[in-house]
Amino acid sequence: MTDKLIRVDMTNQAVTVEPFPAEWKLLGGRALSGRILLDECDPTCDPLGPDNVFVLAPGALAGSAAPTSGRISVGAKSPLTKGIKEANSGGNPGQHLTKCGYRAIVVKGQPSNPDARFGLSVTADEVKLVPADDLKGMWNYALCESLASIYADSASFITIGPAGEQRLRGASVATTDQDNRHPARHAARGGLGAVMGSKGLKYVAVDPGKARARQPSNPKEFAQICKKYTRDYLDGPQIFKHGTSTTVKAAQILNTFPSKNRVEGQSAHAETLDGANIVANFERRGGGMHNCLTGCIVKCSNIVNDEDGNYKTSALEFETLTLLGANCDIGNLDDVADLDRLCDEVGVDTIETGAAIAVYMDAGKMEFGDAEGAKRILQEIADGTEVGKIIGNGAASVGEHTKHHRVPVCKGQAIPAWDPRTIKMVGVTYATSAMGADHTAGLVVNPGIPEDQLAIVSQESQIINAACDSTGFCQFVQPTLQDMADYYTHFFGEAVTKEDMAEQGWRVLEDEWEFNRRAGFTDADDVLPACMKEDAIGPGKAVFDVKPESIKQAKIRQGNRPELFAMKAVG
Amino acid sequence: MPKVCVPGPYQGPTKGLKEILVEGRTIRECLDAVEAAYPGFAPYIYDGGPDQLQGFTKIFHNGDPVPAEGLDAAVAASDEIQVMTAIAGG
């Protein structure tokens, strides 16, 4: 099958399908999205205007038999950071698109009527825009139920909720999971749902029908590495088999479980918010662990039921428990699960929204710990009230409106759970990544890294995660650069080395930094907010005190140390 | 001397050290020896009592998993005790 590229012009509601450029053969996911944006998007454009380019790019191995691959990258100029943005998600749309032969969808323009809504219907034989005005304002779960009644059982969906339609800067893009077709997986960060909303696109439905998996160039060798990799993983400790939520207690000990708008590094609610409680509840309430996309061997995604055994949400992750729980001083697991579901329904990032609510609380607009108040805010975001808009636009927006001094953001994006004061390496990533504060850009949870090593460890971690986010592998399957090279070699039928993969990862970072440079970013933007340097946490009174000269080194290529090739992707 | 391998997240107390040679006749004694040299290590290993391992910590002895009740197993001078942790982002 020849690879194809879908182009959608929302100004004229026209769709074209063209051959996928041969020179992009090895590019997928984040690498492909970044290259398209650098080539085709004016970095100075209004992120919510017609000149922004919205990209959906499955990983390079998506749709193949490679285990735990198939994630899809969503890319655009971010309305939150004003720089380049990539966020990726699980679920099945990435695999479905590539099984149909499509390596990317590039959406440009904007309908003249801002109230018009469209859906993009994709099969192997036909791609067309369809009217979707009747779906306007729908929350994600009801929307996907409605789409499930229209499209075949084999279809998966990419959707936005009311937050995306309102073009709020905290809006996410949802993808449906493989078993229940719930819109429970989100390319959440950077407000990309707002860009999709600004294009008038309410959903993309991808129906692969009976399309087969993508076939590798070297079938025998490819099958062998898939088998070996799977066996090695299953024979190993499978450390993520209970999901990220069980990280809570460790994060508490490490003083990276921030509470009350990050004035403390630990929370009084670590016991109740510990994901071990979610696992313990499976027996009584049902739910359990599952794989969000077909062929995932890690199965880190939890399904959380209520007391009566009814589905409540999926997946309740460590980041969500931290930002919507501890950081808002909300200690009841069911309340946080409700908030997670509401965020998925309305279509907002749980990290950004949790951080925004915490700033709002810290500014005295609401009591810390007010779970019902937080749920009302989610309703207000959906309703488009004044408060809903302020909070739906993210933590920086709340800081601006309340004139509050403590606003933990970097390049306009809320800082995730991993705290740069105790895990200083991640602070270097937050400062230097073109993505703003994003732990998936490069994270090594090690508080013992000496200062003179922080920049190189951050750089190496950013390289490997950029490469991983381009392959379609989930970071939780933790591939090394050699693993990725082996898969590429046998899938694409050309020799790819671990050094080539390192180069690809670095090139991704360079493309992203170049986009931001053209958008007007300078070294002065590579800083963390004052509160991270002034508000001390933990017994060691930790602050982020890495010198600017050290931080800068992360953006200067340091060469390939053996450590780079021993490192595994993780986010 | 037996060697204790310390994962990244626990290298705060060990000041970045990944591998530590210790005196000890059992797995527990080896882990206690790390705590004695680098105070603050034990909370990552034990949850409350000495027989209760933290849920996010896994111990391996020469590559074989060690349950909490197996911490008093004897170790030889050339043995390796690996501490692993389930810490992820999300």
Ligand code: SF4
């Ligand atoms: S490891 Fe978890 S997040 Fe990644 S693909 Fe599997 S279930 Fe989804």
